[in-house]
Amino acid sequence: MRRVTSRRDRGSATAELAVVLPAVVLLAVLGVWAVAAVAAHLRCVDAAGAGARALARGESPAAVSRVVAQVAPRGATVRLRREGDLVVVEVKTTVPLPGPWSRDGPGLAVGDRAVAVAEDAWP
DSSP: OOOOOOGGGTTHHHHHHHHHHHHHHHHHHHHHHHHHHHHHHHHHHHHHHHHHHHHHTTOOHHHHHHHHHHHSOTTOEEEEEEETTEEEEEEEEEEEOSGGGTTTSOEEEEEEEEEEEOGGGOO
């Protein structure tokens, strides 16, 4: 059976694709950005936890910073401090948009904070 098409329908698929394609590309970029942000956040969680455990054991701040830097995402900022009997490690980073927009585009801030009781606080 032969399908009859009119002249008005010619090129409509191309026009629809031209309208939908930018939206599909935008959704793909946002999806990749979301996955990258979740991965960076999880690395911040792991780095903060490892740093807090090491600092609570009494390791030096330089050694703790090295441990955290090995686990944390590249370019992350690390803050170590002590609050009474507690040690606190904060790890933060910014996840840029993927692709050509990474330099000038917005970034998504992610991070985590871990707290542990210092071993020297125990009687």
